[in-house]
Amino acid sequence: MARMPSAERRRQLTEAAIRAMTRDGVPNTTTRSIAAEAGVSLSVFHYCFESKEALLESVIEAITEHYIAVVRQALRPRGTLRETIRAGFQAYWDHVCTRPGEHMLTYELTQYALRRPGLGHLARRQYEMYSATFRELIEELRAATGFAPRVPVEQLARYLAAMTDGLTLNFLVLGDAAAAADLLDTITDHVVGLVDEGPGAGTAGAEGVGAARCL
Incomplete structure (x- = not known):
């Protein structure tokens, strides 16, 4: 070997x-x-x-890195701040659609950790990581576009983590891609309403973002 x-x-x-x-x-x-x-x-x-505990933590981190990499790549400044944010959500959603089993695993890992004595901290670490990841993305996008959040960044990050987590589970259970598409647009509009656009929030001629889909 x-x-x-x-x-x-x-x-x-x-x-x-x-x-x-x-x-x-x-x-x-x-x-x-x-x-x-x-x-x-x-x-x-x-x-x-x-230990298996160390492996589970590594698995949780790796799955998060899988989809954050594509979201980070998609979050480049576009025509408007809304298009930029929508593109980030779309990148995440494309990952859910193409790798649903991996996302289903995240919920199983949460339940597995919560049900076993001594492993509850892994579930907490998992959800703290989600919020921390969104916080990083918000700060990166704020640096690139100059937008100003109307709520504390930590609060916005936790909101995004909770919304995407709930939307993902809802889709995995119901399999309704059309409903998920509508919710992505609604979440995007809500997030845009929670920030003030900066002078660099958009770039002329940038391409738009299509509706959410599962192929």
């Missing part, structure tokens, strides 16, 4: 865990099955992760 830097090996095992847990469920996924999914020995797993 080729030697691999420990950080890269951890990423390999984390991605293998996401695939295995999405397919088999969190309770049915063992360290042995994750090692097999990654094509490494069990000893390699234990070298990279001291």
Whole structure:
């Protein structure tokens, strides 16, 4: 087996865990099955992760990074602030539509952690990470466009985390893409109403954003 830097090996095992847990469920996924999914020995797993708890935290962080990367790329200044914000929501929603199992896994991880003594902090860490991530995106967009939030950034970040979390779960349960599209537009309008546009909020000639969809 080729030697691999420990950080890269951890990423390999984390991605293998996401695939295995999405397919088999969190309770049915063992360290042995994750090692097999990654094509490494069990000893390699234990070298990279001291416990399943450490692995679960890595999984939560990785899934968040998956969709935040595409949202961050989409949040470039467009014709109007609304188009910019809508593009960010669209990027997130496209990720939900193309990888629903991964998003379903996030809710399973939450319940798994809450139901097991000593793991509740993982669920708290998960939702704190959601808010912190939105806070970072808000600050990045504010620096790029100069908009001014009418509410505290922390409050706006928690609102966005709660809204996207609820919308995602609603879609995973009901499968109503059309209703989700309408809600994305409503959320976008509400967010725009919570900020004052700055002088750099839009760029002439930028492309618009289409309605939400699940292909």
